[in-house]
Amino acid sequence: MTSLLQQAFDPEAFRRQGHVLIDRLADYLQDQLSGTAPQVIPWQEPHVQRDFWQEWLEEPGKQPDFFQTVLDRSIHLHHPRYMGHQVNPPAPIAALAGLVSDLLNNGMAVYEMGMTSTAMEALVVRTVTAAYGWGDEAGGHLTSGGTLANLTALLAARRAKSPGDIWVDGSAEQLALMVSEEAHYCIDRSVRIMGWGSEGIIKVPADAQYRMRTDMLETLLEEETRKGKRIIAVVASACSTSTGSYDDLEVIAAFCRAHDLWMHVDGAHGAAAVFSPQYKHLVKGIEKADSVAMDFHKMLLVPGLATGLFFRERSHSFHTFSPEAVYLFQKAGEEDWYNTAKRTFECTKLMMSLKVFTLLQTYGVALWDEYVTHCYDLGQVFARIIHQHPNWELAAEPQSNIVCFRYLGKGEEELNALNARLRKKLVEEGKFYIVQTVLRGQTWLRVTLVNPGTKEEDLETLLGYLAA
């Protein structure tokens, strides 16, 4: 009789289970990628799902086919008709890297606890910062999600641009930043976490294409400064969440330079365009930013969470969480690049660089070019299809792989209610997965085209299916 601990750590059991699981996952991938799996989402009400799993806890170890059941009851990102939220289907080899990192569980906070992943992280950062057009003085780190990366960037901005030493003395002034009204809600949340309150976020209106109205920046800066606020940063969206619209980074950079403001780019979704020669023009001006946040799990084929926060001058990242003055880090920063916890929110951190590095060493950045270009091309294809159907309209011409559209119906139902009803039915039937958003008071259907297998005919079928 072996103890539970012996069973839990039995290498032979792991080998057996692992072989079975990998075979299952390969079959799963085949079914999903080919689109032969009947459903993208096997929708169930939350309480039904919870009750189902509750039974599994009642007699541990007695239920068969645990992992298969997990697969059967999950949403399938590898299905070509998955077109929902901005999470990419991971490249399978990156998922294998995930298995290795989960077993190793190297915690990374200090170098000894993550030697391999620390070195890989530095090399991943260098690959990305070079793509942004930055030199040797650039740097950054990986962190757990775009939300945390944006907050960390804003803490760095606050440290660099607020008067005195905010880390030590706090601030008596009302600090504030400017950001498009279309920005992801995590920017608003970050401002409030920093204690700036609702006065700390100045929302710049967006134009008809949902891009920041940069022509309003000067006036807003003047007005808000007159009210006694100290504006220290502008956050550009590249691209925005709802419509995938890119703010004009060149113009924002010139504005920041003229007023000595920190420029942060929230490129959680769209900074990946830098890897596509065809779509790189969308992030022109990124090289002038002070910091950029970019998710590898949205548009770069890595399993979540894996986000990069990049600084044009890496000393800022050493300064963010430190009581020391920035000049002390000019030198020490270079020497101490390998103890990442000094620069991150996290203490223990996942070996996320392993997943990114695995893709880079297997395929190079050419994979990211192919993927981003394919997805952004699909956005254009879908827009063309919608233009050809008189009963459908676009919220805006897509700039990326995010497309907002709606059905105009046959006049018998109010449009917001009609489109919300169509989406609900679609999710419950499970043959496609798309989402919805509200833009200027109107409900729109929304797709993020992230699947390498999605074809023009899937998009045609989607419209037919919705309108049936």
Ligand SMILES: Cc1ncc(COP(=O)(O)O)c(C=O)c1O
């Ligand atoms: C523009 C933008 N920023 C930030 C985020 C948040 O990223 P994460 O989900 O990795 O925290 C998102 C998520 O959709 C986003 O679209």
